[in-house]
Amino acid sequence: MKFIYYSFSFFLLLSFSTFAQSKTGLKITGKVLDTATNQPIEYASIGVTDQQTNKMITGTITDANGAFEITGILPGTFTISIDFVGYQKKTLKDIALKAGDKPLALNTILLTTSVKALDEVTVVGQAAIVENQIDKIVYNAANDITSQGGAAIDVLKKVPQVTVDIDGNVELQGNPNIRFLINGKPSSVFGNSLADALASIPASQIKSIEAITSPGAKYDAQGTGGIINIILKDNRVQGINGSINLTAGTRLENGSANLNYRRNNFGVNAFFSGNEQLNSRKPSTQDRTSTNARTVTRLLQDGYQDFRRSGYRAGIGFDWDINKKTALIGALGYNDFRNRSDGFTQIQQSVTEGGIPISSSNIVRNSNSKGGILDVDWSLNYKRKFNKEKQELDILYSASIGKPDNSYSQVQTYADAGLPYSGTLGHTPGTDRQTNISLDYAHPVTKKFLVETGIKTVIQHINTVADISVFNASSGNYSSDPTQSYQLDYQMKVYAGYLSTTFSLFNYLNIKAGARYEHTSVLIDFPNTSIPAYDNFLPSFVVSRDFKHDQSFKLAFTRRIERAEYDEINPFKNLSDPYNITAGNPLLKPEIGNNFELGYSRSFKNGGNVYVALFERINTNDIKPYTTFYPTYQIGDSTYQNVSVTIRQNIGIEYNSGLSISGSVPLTDHLNIRGNLMATHKSVVNSLLAGNVTNGMNYRFNLNATYQLPKDLILEGFGNYSSAINTIQGKRPQQFTYNLAFRKQFWHKKASIGITATNPFNQYIHQVITVRTANYLSYNTILVPYRSFGISFTYKFGKLEFKKGKEPGNEFINAPSVEN
Template sequence: MKPIIFPAFLLLLFWTSAFSQNKSSLKLTGKVTDVATGQPVEYASVGITDQLTSKVVNGAVTDSVGHFEIAGLGVGTFTINIDFIGYEKKSVKDVNVGAGGKTLEMGNIALTSSVKTLAEVTVTGQAAIIDNQIDKIVFNAANDVTSQAGVALDVLKKVPQVSVDIDGNVELQGNPNVRFLINGKPSSVFGNSLTDALASIPANQIKSIEAITSPGAKYDAQGTGGIINIILKDNRLQGINGSVNLAAGTRLENGSVNLNFRKNNFGLNAFFSGNKQLSSRTPSSQNRLSTSPTDSTQTRLLQNGFQDFQRSGYRSGIGFDWSLSKKDNLIGAVGYNNFSNSSSGITNISQTLLDPSGFPLSSSEILRNSTSKGGIAAIDWNLNYIKKFGKDGQELNVLYSSSFGKPRNSYYQLQNLTSERLPYAGASGNTPGNDKQTNISIDYSHPIKKGFIFETGVKTVLQNISSVADIRVFKPSLNQYVPDATQSYELGYDMKIYAGYLSTTFSLFHFLNVKAGARFEHTDVKIDFPNTSIPSYNNLVPSLIFSHNFKDEQSLKLAFTRRIERAEYRDINPFMNLSDPYNITTGNPLLKPEIGNNFELGYNKSFKNGGNLYIALIERINTDDVKPYTVLYPTYLIGDSTYVNVSVTNRQNIGIEYNSGVSVSGSMPITDQLNLRGNLMVTQKRVVNELLAGNVTNGTNWRFNLNATYQLPKDLILEGFGNYSSAINTIQGKRPQQLTYNFAFRKQFNHKNASIGFTATNPFTKYISQVSTIRTGNYISTTTVLVPYRSFGVSLTYKFGKLEFKKGKEQGNDFLHSAPSSDN
């Protein structure tokens, strides 16, 4: 534990004690439900009025389970007003708040359906876009009009403490080891290529994104950086409705259709979405100088060429939710995903041998044609049973989810001397496979008393992967590729995880909220590869969060969580990718899991105008830290083939990494029309490389983004967004800086049920130059990649269908109809 943690903890106790002496920390909580069905009422507005002055003193909106919490009330007598469209307004009078600073539990407040029939309903209001909670930050994408175009990658760029680079790599608080979920569940959609998966989820289907930086014991321990949970839109309103979304541009195209149906206590949802990244040419060059350890001669390698890259994919699925009774709910879904990407190009290679004084001894000019492809086709399904009991908050949750995918990867390359027509060398590889995954979990929560909740559960994760590596080498004498039995193989990978957890939430000393828990996971991995054995291992994963709510919507928290980063199959698979025979990548079957110990001290302030501010001090310590590691070999034997002057890169457990940082994020309505949102994160990284006798690498990285939206008359919205990430030292060189920006405007019409938008990304520069360096003991390499990032696009959105608020014929209530509206 770093020294910063101890004074931070003392600061927390001092601050909470001081505030508890002079400010009211009383909280008022409750739950809003439907009187007929017992189901929670989401997004109902809860206002508190002082009965003496008749002034509104505070308010809140119910969450996804109908719960609300209002803090910082003073002494007095109040009236609670609850209101939501389709229900009669309800008031609870004479709520007495006395001194003492404790939580006042209102219990269950039931709303009655309105019996009025309306020709048309228009709902307006300023909804919060960012919500800071004790263990996570929630970005409500459905409330951000300009987020409705594009894909999940575009929305993630706006989430506080999340960064996305131009290649689609995602980091949370500067850590790339992030666990992704959809609606709180694992999905095979992320199995083969995270970037492809995130590029396939339309932004208009996303309700919110949760950046869970301090996951509790209930969550899987996988992901040292934390968890990102993508919550898709659902619809609890009666009737048939849906949406159609189309987007076309110079670089990206996507489209989606979403259809919802609900009658009484049964609902269906079906969707289809497709996307395509149009073929674009990426120029690149490499300048590498290596030194022979035997005779001190040097070899200079120059590679200049291009790759034409494209990506496409589609997703489809159907799901249902069925309220069997007031206490029983059944949810199920099945989906199919298909993603693919490919690149092909030509590279000119110049290789020169130099004596120790730098005089050329020999040289060769080579032309290489190369192609690589990847993708996956997968089907997944899940069934979720939720049982509620007599006590509010007492719940049993049983989830079964499974998937079957067929990942595919291949490469091809052929080389010839520029002075000759016929090729002299080449290789090809094809690795089809099967990926089966099953998750079974049982979770139970039990309220012991007010403010004291106990949770427990068990989970099993089963994964089985099989693949075949069909490797062929080019034979000049035959002028064709022939199978290479020395490189070809069949591989089996089997992982079983058995987990259980205990967690509790309670109040301490009437002002300190505590959430504590521990999770135990046993992991058993078997891999069918020669001379490779992976022992089973156990991990105890504790989590502890202290928090205190102050008056005026302020809170402070101190959190500790331990996380695990198990090696993914693609990191373990020893398949040699020879699409560039001078720079080979492969897997490492002997990777050990990385362990992350994360500390966070955070302060949150919410403002009455809808703005908020969050400041956090972050410390992350990773042991058995996993990093890509490159080694240069003068000669390297693969099967019967010998490669000369080749670098081999795989992932290694390099030692310990320390990350100390500060994160500042906020959203502020400057005027009724102008809103600003920004994120700043500065991280000091220190890596102790035990592969190089404890060599230490230090580096400072800072990231900043700013989003500005301006509401013009006639439902026209303008937006500007910029993102910058500085360069940073790595254990073997330097990672490049990045600067991206985009402009957009969106026009809504037809009662906001339709819209048209235009976007421009990096409109003033065609390419983003990425310069990376790698240094080892015997060589230095500089690689420059020009990424074609400039693009222009147009998007169309249309929402259709009638929405009906009703209680069902068996209860004798009339129907409340509304005009076409949103599907969220």
Template sequence: MKWILTPLMAMLCTAALAQNTGKITGKVIDANTKTAIDYATISINPEGSIKPSGGTITDDKGSFVVDKLADGRYSVVINFIGYQDYTAGPFNIKQNTVNIGTISLQPLSKELSAVTVTAKTPMVENRIDKMVYNAANDITSQGGVALDVLKKVPQVSVDIDGNVELQGNTSVRFLINSKPSSVFGSSLPDVLASLPASQIKSIEVITSPGAKYDARGLGGIINIILKDNKVRGINGAVNLSAGTRMENGSANLNVRTGNFGVSAFFSGNAQVNTRTLNLNDHTSVNEQGNSTRLIQDGYSNFRRGGYESGINFDWSLSKRDNVSGSFGYDNFSNRNQGFTAQQQQTTGLANVLSQRNSFSKFNAGTYDWSLDYKHNFKTDGQELEVLYTSSFGNNNSAYNQSQVYNGQNNPFSASASNNPGTDKETNVSIDYTHPLSKDVILETGAKTVLQYINSTADVTAYNPKTGVYAFDPNQSYHLNYDRKIYAGYVSLGFTAFNFFDIKAGGRLEHTDTHVDFPGTVIPSYNTWVPTAVISHKLSDASSIKISYTKRVERAEYRELNPFVNLSDPYNISTGNPLLKPEIGNVFELGYNKSFQAGGNLYIALFSRHNSNDVKTYTSFYSEYRVGDSVYHNVSVTNRQNIGTEQNTGISISGSIPFGKKVNLRTNTTVTDKYIVNKVYGGPTVNAIVVRTNLNLTYQFSDTFVAEAFGNYNSPMKNIQGRTPKFITYNLAIRKQFMSKKVSVGFVTTNPFAKYVNQVTTITQAATTSGQQYTSYSLRRIPYQSFGISLSWRFGKLEFKKQKEQDTSVKQIDN
């Protein structure tokens, strides 16, 4: 990667020599409710000129910073729809920082018949600590699900099974509305495939989280922000879609009056029955040179469904105190029914022909609730926040399978299992922000995470001699999993030499995990997590940053759970209760550039070093004992700490407008992956991995848009063979009617190919006993789909004027 890193680093360092160090800061709030106004427009006008020389928008706390100002006198113009414009200044700038304080915008008092809003936030925003993909602006994805949106998010890639990578790393921490949820611990692909895109406002990508964030997630954090509405009035939306592969619908309602608002939503999703074709070809050779070959040819019918519901409230108790809360219930499920024809060929023996029937299902129902209190002190920027979140989930997985020789009626092997469980998680955090001066901000806080999981596995095995199923105590168990994490952090944000903006801090986490599995003791440990981000604004349109953070990935319950899945007795999977936490050190150098025509570019160089690297590993056994049963010629797969992994790469994302009608967006990540297998003595792995997509939109008119989207994931060499490439493409159109309140869309995925073929190989070199193993697997996944969607927005937005004139209300059509 040196040929990429050297010239780009030279370019960034040269650009950093730019000057102009003046800065203007402030905060914007509603004059009546005293709540922050986000996305207000801030324009900086030189004295004597009405043409802005720079500007920005307020963040979610109403704060703004405009820096890189040359010496001179400037006025600050603030405007936001539904409020009176405000002008402050002029202020004298001479390589200094001017804080104009808190500005209270007055709501308009006149009644307006209708307003057409033409300004909108860009599709992608790059901020100092995160990248934001404004999914609400992506109208061609509104009929899909969260996975469809994630495919378009910079630095994120999604494979055909719904597994998400961030900068090439699958260890990602997911949040909803900046809050954790135990629902992500049950089945992440099911959750992301059941969350309608129409419910998503934006997706935040945080590759170098600060000390305030949990250390979990080697790749970083993906925060899914659901839609809400903090403007007064009654409004809502209904979204429906139907297709050959996926169906979903959602509805939400927002009501706000005065200082109180409430919103509710319901969404449902179903993946209709799809048949995937499977071919597995396994060959093993023992120390005597005799080979055993197993060919499995069959299919599996898969269905998925889920729904989400929730209610949220927001209450401004006073101009300095705010309370918000939420309650929700989610349910996700899937089921898989399959048939496999099996042929076993062994040296010197006749072929053995058999059939296997299998069935498996999964269901998870989760309750989530939260309560958040914020207090703003008299000093601007001084804030205290106390957040309580909790969730409770009921999970259940089950399977049954039977194998019968061709020409016979009774099975020679069969088993069944039922695996119910509960998942409880509670998070309590306290965060405090204190401005030590105009340019120095102190943040500190503490957090407690309490997680308790209860799991029961009841296994019954078939006895071919008696012809009955009997409870198998050697495979059945009851498991309690108890994890407590205690954390504290401190960070400092400041400006150095009127040139660099720095935010650095540290977080200490103590982890205590108990699993009552016989012979398993997990020692408690402390993790010190330093973080630092240094940024420099080259101009109003460009900036650079360099960051470092330490991350940790603790083994989750499903990876630790020793439950043996025998739904396919020739391909067994199980957990590993001895997994150690994986530690990652992450460096990133980024350059951001915005163009006057509306385009943007972000280039990031990153390096990630992981120790105690966790990988899925498959071993072959000529004999494998589970309880009193012995299985022959089987492969066993679980997760293991295999050594170290070094990822170095470049991520490029950008948007290029071609005139007013055509826009091209791209998201490309190239990673040089180097894996050292220290446990099994296997060879090191060095591979180049490419993840890229292109998104082309054409705006026929203000209400009619078409889109083409293509996604490519390259094949990858790993410690045991090769994982497959992945290519998909989408075509979509959307037409809006009735002042954009109603829209109809059509989308198709892979319209010219019914199946996406996935080939995976596994190779196990000769062991000390002389045994070798190779595996070839082909999955033909029916990914082709056609669908239509309908969206309807209703209601009006209202902006009340000053308290003494509350009898007059103006309305804006939504």
């Protein structure tokens, strides 16, 4: 609370100083009218250019009365340009302003319509939704009108080289170990439940998503699969503007509001969103056979889970261009994500020995589990440019405090008995504190040789308490079990430094090469657990060659590291299903990834583009969930029979060899097709099974078609398919989902309404997951409720953004860059 108080005071102080500063500047006012009708022209753009430097220094747009006002201008001589679609541009030169001058009133400015009537003009250019850059693919979600009613998880499904399954698990080029960032900064909210976090960020707040498959040495090395950076919308238009988004549906409801205020070189933005996945029932069955010598046990479980999820997010931020070369950016955010599952299961268990029945039982289990996290994160970013182009200093401090809280309960009763005979309660509250401090400096040695260097410190402190209670059949009460309860204290510190160079070789090749060094120390206060410190040298390079017709080739290599997250190291044993127990593993070693990529990209004049990549990913100390069967399993003073235990383990080495093709094709002026195709061969060498090798081939494909109808009506269809694939202990099923949507814009495109249908002809997605070990075979059949219908409404208010050059003092990139 002290931090919030000081931050709020700091925002007020900055606002006061900025507003006071604007009073010392000069002012220009005016009014823009149509020459023929004498009617005001709304949204005409006004640009002010310094005649000495020929740079645009500020600008604005006209209001509903055609009036405009520009303040905070320093003395000088300027050119003022007035422009609007369908009118001839007007330029006023040699506008001189001196210190102490009164406000300059330009009075009425008349614009004449162009020679061609507006209805004869055909706009052929379109804002690119997908951009191929040297080290990443950028998906501009703000330009994808039909995606605005969903959540971040829905937008990710459309990002090239990214796949999302029906449970919200995300992979980048087939690798699930991804570093997720928001506005280039990490957050503890991703460590507890990634699916909950991604399902609670409204798509309407997302400006773009960067899929970075070849991160350079400047980037944080966490995430063997690469980095996904979610950039939220910002706005640098003078005055007040914002948006409201509401969505109602059969499975998902959400609402969000964004508010932006800018005066001269100081801006404040705030947002709030609420999201809820309505209660849905997920039927499931398990048919499991286990063998112990001559004894065979068959377990049949038939039941359901009622699942629901909710999330709330709020935040405030500011950006202050102190002068033309210095900026200060700050943000404060609050997140609260929750989920709950209530289950009922009928259990039949039979035991045979040598084919002769020995025993059988019928059991009923009632269970529930709850999880969530309350998280507060904040950041302060100082940016400084120097006289040389690209010479920059960037200092970033970011931190977060997350309070994950998970619990479960289960009670079992024999079908022919009235009272339960066993049960367990578990509660694991915790705290996850993260602090990141980084300093980056870029220095251009020559125009074609850039050197970048920096240092970073990451400090993470996790504290978890597990309170376990066991049901006593004789007393009918639960009592605390000290043999299962524990306290975990986990501290990780990462110290990193890097050096990177960007240069041209023989005026032929563009090269970006560098190396990063990271030292990691871990202290853990858990019985019989010790983790030694380790060091990692992480080289990277990208070599590219540009050709005519907007074509380029690249060859990239990156070495990455995957350290376990909160839910992976927490040893808490979840007994909500006592026949299928899951737990974390505090002894996990970091996974190391060596990634190679050969890519070709081309952009076309009609707005189309294509990217083709061959990639090879080699992961050592590969981390995967691993299931082991136990005829009897001891936890504290309790003994469990016929149990499978799934814990994440360092399996061995995984090889992923693949081909990825993505592209966008405007077939006509109204029809656009975007598609992604990825084929991956996966080979895993399992050191836990004496080098046993598992091979599997996986195909993934999605297609998005958008059709622009008259009167601002847009239709869209989207389909996503992933084939089945062999895993180290069984098989993962195929998945197919599809969406149909249309959106109508009105009120001069300030508002829109959309209707979306997801899998409208199938209530469930049928999944059969196979797990096989030497003495264990399990078929889990899950019916995932996925059909949904929704309606959304979006309204934008205030001034609209217009295309312009750099604003006064704004020589910094608006979208936050990824931290190192």
